[in-house]
Amino acid sequence: MADIETKSTAEMTREERIAAAKARAAAKTAAAATETSAKSAEKADESGDAEVSEAAQRFQTRKTSEKAGASRKAREAELMQRAVTVSPRSGIEQLPQAEAPEKDRLAVNRREFLTYAWGGALALIALQGGVATLWFAYPRFKAGEFGGVFTMTSIPAEGAKPDDMLAGKFWWSNAFTGEGMIALYKVCTHLGCLYEWKDQTERFECPCHGSKFNQAGRNIKGPAARDLDQFVVAVEDSTGAVVDVTTELHRYVTAGEGLTYKVDTGRKILGRPSDPSLHVEA
Ligand code: FES
Known part of the structure; x- marks a missing residue:
């Protein structure tokens, strides 16, 4: 090339x-x-x-x-979330509070209203039960008024006129039998009259129908068919220890100096049936 x-x-x-x-x-x-x-x-x-x-x-x-x-x-999910909210208690779909009108936010539906009504009623019943329990648990009577406890630091002489405890509605008697102290309820066991102490006869006599009782509360003449009722008495020594208490069978408590007697007028012991051997003619 x-x-x-x-x-x-x-x-x-x-x-x-x-x-x-x-x-x-x-x-x-x-x-x-x-x-x-x-x-x-x-x-x-x-x-x-x-x-x-x-x-x-x-x-x-x-x-x-x-x-x-x-x-x-x-955006759609947010709108759905804001548009519908399910109530956890009722399970009913409802508008959220922030979106609902003022009157709708204040209103409750029928189910919620019934729930609140039932709850309120149960709470009221429970409250009444609690108040009733406390009412019965606490003493209703104060010391020194009928139904409460009377503190006695003195005793009448044996065989002397019983002390008239007007506020406590009882006679504070030192039984002539020497058995001890007794607190006698002032109401006659026949039909409920108030009997009186008679110095002349040294016994209790009822003005209504003539029933008579001795200083120890024993029925000695009708028409009453049983002894006088009495209150429970607790005896305390100088240290406050309880040394004696009235019971159904033990009706007279110890009489002595330096003792304190607590007469509970809220606890009554019914009088025993009359003993015919104690009856008198007049
Ligand atoms: S009420 Fe006392 S004797 Fe009848």
Whole structure:
């Protein structure tokens, strides 16, 4: 080729000129192919950039769409949450307090009203029961008034007139039998009249129907059919220790100096049936 190009055309043979022409044609064809390839590559590059750009745009559009969808769903969920609230007690769907009108927030439904009503009624019953328990548990009568405890620090002489305890409604008697002290309820065991002490006869006599009782409260003449009722007496020594107490069988308590007697007018012992052997004619 170099040899062919270095020779002048005149010097070339026919074959050499043909070869030179073919070489130039081949070179031209190669150059054209190269140029075409470059243009194709350039076009390909342009086409590739466009595809990338289009893909990026589609990606961006999809992202934007997804964000918009997520935002819309979140907004819808928030609206649903704010729109409906389920009451934990009644299970009834209701508008939340913040969204409900003022009159609706103050109102209660029928089930809640019945629940509150039942609860209030039960609480009231429990309160009444508690108050009643305390009422019966605590002493209702104060010391020194009928129904309460009377403290006696003195005793009448044996056989002397019993002390009239007006406030306590009892006679404080030192029984002539020598058995001890006794607190006699002032009400007759016949029909409930108030009997009196008679100095002349030294006994208790009822003005209503004539029943009579001795100083120890024993029935000695009818129509009463039993002895006088009496109250429980507790005897305490100087240290406050209880040394004697009235019981159903032990009706007279110890009489002595330096003792304190607690007469409980809230605890009554009924008189025993009359003993006919004690009855007198007048
Ligand atoms: S009420 Fe006392 S004797 Fe009848």
